[in-house]
Amino acid sequence: MSGTNTGVPSLVDAPLAERVPVSEYAACPVTGLLHRLGDKWSLVTLVLLGGRPHRFNELHQRIEGVSQRMLTRTLRALESDGLVRRTVHPTVPPSVEYALTSPGQALLGPLSQVADWAVEHRTDARPTL
Template identity: 50%
Template sequence: MITDADCPSGGIEIVREVFNRIGDKWSLIVIRTLDAGPQRFTALRHSIPGISQRMLTLTLRQLERDGLVSRTIYGEVPPRVEYALTELGETIVPPVIALATWAFAHERDITANRDRYDAEHFAEEAG
């Protein structure tokens, strides 16, 4: 168990904030997509089915704020902007891959447990 003593500067709050950031709907997908290399906004958006322009913008801003993603503006006409993982952002890729691998490996178990839970609880509510 992680306690405030394990986190000297920000206490457990920083752990909670990081978990909230990477646990949102899009951050891990954006990180995993940028692991392939720098991408322009439009290419990144097309690489992530279902993400809106607004949500991608917000996600990139938060990841940039946390220092996981960098935004580089090139002085061309028209201006070109690329997003890339920072050195810090690259350090989160192995745990992201490990978590995705775990999810794929246990997909059937999780689905079976959900089905069993739903059947039991819907039966309780109906009866």
């Protein structure tokens, strides 16, 4: 966003080609982020970890309907993306804690803005999932 166009979001400031190559779409960091956030459990996991660090079983108990396998996959993906940090504490038995990284914390503000927009513009005719 340039200094003279402060009201123009950077997303629409960059023109796209007439035909967007699939390789360019796949390589776009925005595409990757939206795929991650669009999966079933990532968003709620990020929001919970935004409040405070959690142990695995705490997260599993707080997210109704998620299997242990899916929560494990979600946490590993978020960790791989650099949004979540996994810390193993040297206790007997070992204790594992999950927390947001700095980029994960920084993502909460924009996510809140998207959530506010969704609430403000929602209609009664919601798409079914």
